[in-house]
Structures are given as C-alpha cells and as structure tokens.
Amino acid sequence: MKKKIGNALALYPTPLVVVGAMVEGKPNWLLVGHLGIMGHDHVMVSLAKTHYTNQGIRATGKLSINIVDEALLPRADHAGCVSGSREDKSGLFRWEMSDGGVPMISDAPVVMACTAADFYDTPGFDNIICTIDATYADEAVLDQEGRLDYSILKPVLFEMPTYQYLRTGDVLGKCMSFGKDLAQG
DSSP states (O other): OOOOOOSOOOOOOEEOEEEEEEETTEEEEEEEOOEEEETTTEEEEEEETTOHHHHHHHHHSEEEEEEOOTTTHHHHHHHHHSOTTTSOOTTSSOEEEOTTSOEEETTOSEEEEEEEEEEEEETTEEEEEEEEEEEEEOGGGBOTTSOBOHHHHOOOEEETTTTEEEOOOOOOOOTTSSGGGGOOO
16 A cells, blocks of 8 residues: 655656856856656746746746756756856856857757747746757767767756755666557457
C-alpha cells in the first residue's frame, strides 16, 4: 500500500537551465529548475515574481533557455545565488546575441532563443509560455543525423524538494520497445 505524502509535486527531476534576458540594456542570468514542455512547439518557464530577470522578459518579450551541463554548473549555480538587482551578472558568462536579440551563453551546449507568447500568473510565480524561435547546439552534442544526443550532452538535472543536482544516467532502450511484448493479440 502506498503512503499518502500530501500534494507533493512529484515530476522531478527536470533539466537545469539558465534563463537569459536583457534587463536595462545588459544581459542578466537566472538559474531555473521549474520548466516544462507544452506540446511540440512551446515551453514554459516558471519564475518567482520577485526575480529581476522577469522585468527584462516583460519589457523585451525575449529570453534564452540555456541548458546546463557539468562544466557550466559552478557559474550557473552562482546565477541562482544572487539577484541581478544587487549584482551585475552580465559578465558571469561569455555570451553572444541571437538573431532575435536575446543573450545566449556561448559555453552552453544547447540554447533555445524564445519569444514570450503569454504570461500565466499563479500566486508568487510568473509562468512564461514561450515559442522557440531557434535552437542552437554545439556540434559535439549532435548525433550523425544532426539531432541532440543526450548521452553525450548529459544535462544536469534539478531535483526538488531536496534541491540537489543530479547527473543523467544510462540509456535504457528505445521508446515504445518495451511494451511490444505485452501486446494482446
């Protein structure tokens, strides 16, 4: 029998990312562990309303979602330790501007340049529904067909409620291959 543990959010771990946005003419970076997929063409990032980065996203309508790997983790973690309203984080990462005018971390293995399509407010959070304008990837994390290879990319995962970072694991198999033997005929 299962034990009831309240209304715990049990969908962790999630990929760890750094969200980038221009705020008052400078790039600002924010560590984010609350994000999700909304169909094949939209993603959602959830940011506490008090974050400095939010005002830049609202002003420009643009943001980048930079996937964190282990090499990027120390600086990414720092981006979550301090507020851009108290510390200038524009020099925390080497960065470049996307064609759409959003700052992207040069050392991030994968970056999605996004447009904020909608804001969905919940108590304490700005939930930003984004369209993906362009995705940029280091060639080293692509397979022979030019697709992302997560066994090479190995994004850092964020787990809650313990606030721990996890390493991605081994490939278990191909999707929709395990259940074929269970098919009733």
